[in-house]
Amino acid sequence: MSNPHSRTADDAGSSGGRDAETVREHSVAAAPPREPLAGDAGLDAHLVVERSAFRLDVALTAVPGEVVALLGPNGAGKTTALRALAGLVPLSAGHLRLDGSALERTPPENRPVGVVFQDYLLFPHLSALDNVAFGPRCQGVGKAEARAQAAAWLDRMGLADHAGAKPRRLSGGQAQRVAVARALATRPRLLLLDEPLAALDARTRLEVRAQLRRHLAAFEAVAVLVTHDPLDAMVLADRLVVVEHGRVVQQGTPSDIARHPRTDYIAQLVGLNLYRGRADRHTVRLDAGPSITTTEDLSGPVFVAFPPSAVTLFRDRPTGASARNLWRCEVTGLETHGDQIRADLAGELPLAADLTTVAAAELGLHPGAPVWATVKATQTHAYPA
Numbered sequence: 546m547s548n549p550h551s552r553t554a555d556d557a558g559s560s561g562g563r564d565a566e567t568v569r570e571h572s573v574a575a576a577p578p579r580e581p582l583a584g585d586a587g588l589d590a591h592l593v594v595e596r597s598a599f600r601l602d603v604a605l606t607a608v609p610g611e612v613v614a615l616l617g618p619n620g621a622g623k624t625t626a627l628r629a630l631a632g633l634v635p636l637s638a639g640h641l642r643l644d645g646s647a648l649e650r651t652p653p654e655n656r657p658v659g660v661v662f663q664d665y666l667l668f669p670h671l672s673a674l675d676n677v678a679f680g681p682r683c684q685g686v687g688k689a690e691a692r693a694q695a696a697a698w699l700d701r702m703g704l705a706d707h708a709g710a711k712p713r714r715l716s717g718g719q720a721q722r723v724a725v726a727r728a729l730a731t732r733p734r735l736l737l738l739d740e741p742l743a744a745l746d747a748r749t750r751l752e753v754r755a756q757l758r759r760h761l762a763a764f765e766a767v768a769v770l771v772t773h774d775p776l777d778a779m780v781l782a783d784r785l786v787v788v789e790h791g792r793v794v795q796q797g798t799p800s801d802i803a804r805h806p807r808t809d810y811i812a813q814l815v816g817l818n819l820y821r822g823r824a825d826r827h828t829v830r831l832d833a834g835p836s837i838t839t840t841e842d843l844s845g846p847v848f849v850a851f852p853p854s855a856v857t858l859f860r861d862r863p864t865g866a867s868a869r870n871l872w873r874c875e876v877t878g879l880e881t882h883g884d885q886i887r888a889d890l891a892g893e894l895p896l897a898a899d900l901t902t903v904a905a906a907e908l909g910l911h912p913g914a915p916v917w918a919t920v921k922a923t924q925t926h927a928y929p930a
């Protein structure tokens with residue numbers, strides 16, 4: 546979702562004359578009385594949105610504390626789904642319940658929903674502190690208390706020194722964190738993030754992704770993020786919901802989906818072997834399993850990722866091959882995707898490997914076949930967790 550409305554927040558001044566719609570996007574006014582149903586905590590949505598040549602029909606559920614990523618190609622309907630959750634697009638059919646309360650008819654400003662937009666939409670005339678204090682103020686919190694709450698959020702985001710800065714003085718990564726703080730300061734029961742890292746350069750993205758992951762892990766309500774980027778989705782989310790042509794084509798944990806992609810798009814996009822471990826220079830000891838040698842020189846908790854195409858399989862233990870990143874595995878599944886075969890491997894390191902049909906035939910791969918798998922350190926990618 547690039548810009549949910551055609552206007553910007555330029556006219557959001559520091560005093561009362563703010564654009565009503567802008568206010569609505571970022572604030573949660575006192576919610577009308579709702580009648581929660583017992584045992585229905587979290588999100589239960591069936592989003593149906595009819596457009597001239599497009600129909601979104603997506604069921605989405607999540608429990609409090611869960612981070613769900615909506616992943617899909619351009620035009621799949623991710624943005625439409627996010628806007629429907631925010632109340633910026635009406636449902637044509639279906640339902641939307643949050644913590645047991647029906648929200649279909651609740652206007653956006655009354656939904657307990659926080660949104661972080663792709664371009665952040667920070668109010669340019671307000672300091673970082675006042676941007677964050679804005680939500681609590683709209684909820685009726687007194688000025689001093691709202692500012693105190695905002696200061697605490699900025700502190701949590703590592704931005705205490707930038708509280709007085711206007712958005713134009715903030716780096717992309719800092720502005721992103723202010724936008725997250727602003728959304729969280731309203732204490733939403735549903736946090737929506739639209740391509741939260743897309744506006745950042747590659748280097749900043751790494752750092753901000755790791756920080757965002759920590760904040761999302763600490764967030765006790767439901768978070769839904771939209772992204773094109775499989776790595777963002779896999780690192781940030783507990784569960785991926787892949788949408789193509791307005792429909793959910795697959796959902797599951799990142800590792801389930803990477804190992805058992807159900808469409809060619811997913812196979813290409815989320816084909817990523819991803820592990821957590823602890824780095825000591827170029828060696829990462831995995832939380833469960835062996836070590837992986839990487840080119841990055843890191844220490845402490847990290848992720849290591851490599852694509853299935855980086856894995857080379859051998860029938861017999863390769864002689865002369867470096868002992869690094871060499872694992873004995875067993876084929877547990879084979880799936881064809883176009884002219885590629887994805888092999889699902891179990892063993893000391895569960896992983897997915899892509900190979901051509903010719904290579905698979907030459908290796909005589911079949912479920913139960915023992916194989917040796919290698920990955921060059923240069924084809925792995927390690928980054929702080």
Ligand SMILES: Nc1ncnc2c1ncn2[C@@H]1O[C@H](COP(=O)(O)OP(=O)(O)OP(=O)(O)O)[C@@H](O)[C@H]1O
Binds near residue numbers: 617
């Ligand atoms: N206002 C609109 N009126 C009619 N059709 C629309 C409107 N906005 C989007 N669409 C169509 O709805 C479909 C889904 O668009 P949407 O923006 O939700 O996809 P997306 O998955 O978010 O794509 P992207 O990743 O490119 O942002 C597309 O076919 C798009 O052309």
